[in-house]
Amino acid sequence: MKFFRGSSGMETAVPAPGVPKLTRRSSGLGELTRTWDAAENFCVLDLGSTSPANIRHFTGRGHKIYSEDLLTASTDPAMFTPDESGALVLDSRKFLADNLVYPAAHFDVILCWNLPDYLDESLVKPVVGRLWSVLKPGGMLLAFFHTRDAGPDAPCYRFHVIGADTLEMTRIVLRPEARRGPASTGRSPVADGFQLQRVFNNRHIENLFRDFASIKFFLARDNVREVLVVR
């Protein structure tokens, strides 16, 4: 009897043991907090690894929070299908049939974190399209993008909200069995975690969120651009 379809992919991302936790100020989070401070009972979608701190932060203020780790979900072997040449590739239709399945205009806030930088190329646009549809008009999405100066080995972090504009970051590592995805997928080997897939410039980011009503950039000191978009 098999109860958990594709559950193997759900246990692959873990915080690196013994790695110190870093804290950073986030202007994007600060603005988001100021905007939503007076709101009651709003609905948040957190797309990072399950974070007890984030759950505590939002439920403690009476809000609902949904947790869905899309990056880890994208390593699930069940999401791959063979292309014309027989090589296994991520199937965005299959991925969106299993993930981000919510009613339209359901969320007030989406915490996207650094997902677009590390997500497989084939999933980025379909995922952003789905995020647009599940975000309420006027709702906000927070995303982080590395600048070119960050370099190709920029580590992937999970983000924990510990204050109105303060985040704690812990590096994510993959367990060995998940580092390459299914055999013969042609995906780049990853040393010990998710690999930065690309660097978006401002124009790419504006194109990515072209269907949204507005976009605001915040340049941080750690080679990261924070982006707050409003549907």
Place this chain on the structure above:
Amino acid sequence: MSAPSTGLAQTAQIGKSVVIKGELSGSEDLYLDGQVEGSITLKGNSLTVGPNGQVKASVEAKGIVVQGKLEGNIQASDRVDLRKSAVVTGDITTQRISIEEGAFLKGKIDVHRTDGK
């Protein structure tokens, strides 16, 4: 099979070799280390899904502790504890929740607070 001591005199146990399909209900605490598919209702009592437990069911209890895998919606009148080995897919409605680092959750968390007297 032996379950961790809960300090309660009456705790029913379902061992890891046991597979149940259907409706499970009762009026005593339950330690579940096997597989259950269907629904679990323990109003006023606690459910512990052990590290080997695999549950595909909607669950309703006073307190729910998850160490294993649970797919289905959780409704706890008191509290939910997700331990570090927990893998939960489903929505959680509870008054209090505790989640250890490393626990996996895909779903909604809705915490209803009631003022104690």
